[in-house]
Amino acid sequence: MPDLFAAIYPSMAATPAAPPLFVAVASDDELFAKQGYGLPDSWRRAGRPVELHVYEHGGHGFGFDGKPGTTSSGWAEALLGWLGPHGWLTT
Template structure:
């Protein structure tokens, strides 16, 4: 699990490492995709949870949507939550916006995967 640059690192590990050396799932929360090659989602890539706010001042939502598409095109489990408001760093702040419930959605997803 990683937030912002940490999400970038989590993605790099999830995409580059062999199955026995990588996490069982990825959580990329408002990650910067940058130079990560999204077309290299392997057939055994771990499930991914992606969460972003469309009003993020770094304009990460389109990259996150493309990442979701890459995962689903590879027929790998993926969950995407794009919230209208929350900005960059919503994982660190309580707000009255729906994005404030992202952690519950993440927990629900982990339950589906039988990880909790």
């Protein structure tokens, strides 16, 4: 079982043993924007930890650096900000 899960283009459901989840998605993603937030909602229903970041602009496939000039460009820093307090960045 992994210690955590970071879903960047999510579309799946949680199990009761699911690890903590980080989700980053753009609200203008043409593939996921109209589907709602099924993945983080399923984690919440399963009583599992979830962090959700919805960026106004970035479209689909904004990648690790986000799309330059869009709000998605800061998602990697948000992931690091989530990992640190959980102790997942310690050596």
